[in-house]
Amino acid sequence: MPISLLIPFHASKNKTKYTNLDITRSKTLIPLQFQPQQRRYSTGRREEKEENTTSFPPLSSCIIHTYSTMKILHKDFALNQAGTVKLTAEEPDDVWVLYNLILPGDVVSADTTRKVHLDSSSKKNTASRIKLTLNLKVTSRDFHKDSSTLRLHGRNLHSNQHVAAGSFHTLSLEPHKQFLLRKNLWENDALQTLKDTAQKEHSKSNSTSIPDLAVVLFHPHHAEIHLIAEGATAHCTKVESSPNSRKNGKVSSSVFFRRVLAALVRVVDFKVLRSVVVTSEEFRKFAVSEARKLKIRWIEDNKTRVVVVEDGDCLEKVLSDPTVTELVKDSRIGAFRDLWEMVCNDSGRACYGSEEVERAKEMRAIETLLITDDLFRNEEVGTRQRYAGLVKSVKDGGGKALVFSPMHVSAHQLAQLTGVAAILRFPLPDLELQDGNCVK
Secondary structure: OOOEEEEEEOOOHHHOOOOOOOOOOOEEEOOOOOOOEEEEEEOOOOOOOOOOOEEOOOHHHHEEEOOOOOEEEEEEOOOOOOEEEEEEOOOHHHHHHHHHHOOOOOEEEEEEEEEEEEOOOOOOOEEEEEEEEEEEEEEEEEEEOOOOEEEEEEEEOOOOOOOOOOOEEEEEEOOOOEEEEEEOOOOHHHHHHHHHHHHHHHHHHHOOOOOOEEEEEEOOOEEEEEEEEOOEEEEEEEEEOOHHHEEOOEEOHHHHHHHHHHHHHHHOOOOOOOEEEEOOHHHHHHHHHHHHHHOOHHHHHOHHHEEEOOOOOOHHHHHOOHHHHOOOOOHHHHHHHHHHHHHHHOOOOEEEOHHHHHHHHHOOOEEEEEEEHHHHOOOOHHHHHHHHHHHHHHHHOOOEEEEEOOOEOOHHHHHHOOOEEEEEOOOOOHHHHHOOOOOO
16 A cells, blocks of 8 residues: 655754643653654655554653652741741642641641631621631641641630630641741751752752653554653553554554654654664664655664664563663662562562561661652551651661652562562571561
């Protein structure tokens, strides 16, 4: 069948732009190739409209989710001194940070509403809800996971027309609510929490979310294109082979490869991409040949950055290849690969399971802690506190703690190892004697 493809044409180097979308707080967009013009590429035979078998995704399907950070609006404090900070939680996860930051004895000032009864000339009491500011000295706090709300209980310090000083009240903190926090003593833990928040906010505001690489997985009758950014994956498109391109049950490679190449050119920006990994040497040769014909300069000029992993029937296997691991700017992929090798080789320097990891922590033997986000940010308060304490303890002991988000390519494999594991500084064979889950 005569084939014609739509290939992006760029009039000049300055024609590559980023898609102008309203990016929500918790999402980071991977740049897509802007196409100001299009030209029709033909095989040289009678030009016909191509059957639409390539499934190009909506832009939202190429979005990689990241955790946002709360905003620090103003700060005036120093270590081991009194001071204040004005904050706004951006996401439900930020409320959990506030739960650990705000302690009994702190003073929180925030706007709230109260229902008050007003006397009228008709001698009937009328109820009205008014807005007022409370300055609460916290006596206790409760985190409500279902509503992502932090409830602060305490005494009001300053009286006003409707609330007396010394009376007990409750303030609710939730995402997007601004408040002022005052501490009589800013200890190192609290300062570190805000420092981490500020660093994440700065990193997010300056991040261009450039993908490390694109991965093209080939299957018998379709191909998948994935983008990888800091270990997080986005499945951008799936290219099905046309029934008309199959002969005797086999796919005609030239027709199918043209479809895959067209999809690849469409969903990635080669000007910012570092590398492309493909699972077919035949496709790599085809892409390089077509790049010369179509003047796709990135492929022409960067042939060595188009890497082939022949034995890669799934994304996890491809990314665990040592060659590919070096291309990804994410320490978690390499750490999980090292952990898995230690498990398989029975090296005695890897353990998994909460009990074994806890014992290793008590011996200060943990070099790298690996934990899934489902455990670290668990909805159950007790579970969350337990693993947050584990992470803090490992860091205080000089170790590293790596949290694997649900979108991370290794998260599912780590979850199969109970969700928490550790690479040890030295072998601990005694752990195996206490429980069989830890590797000798």
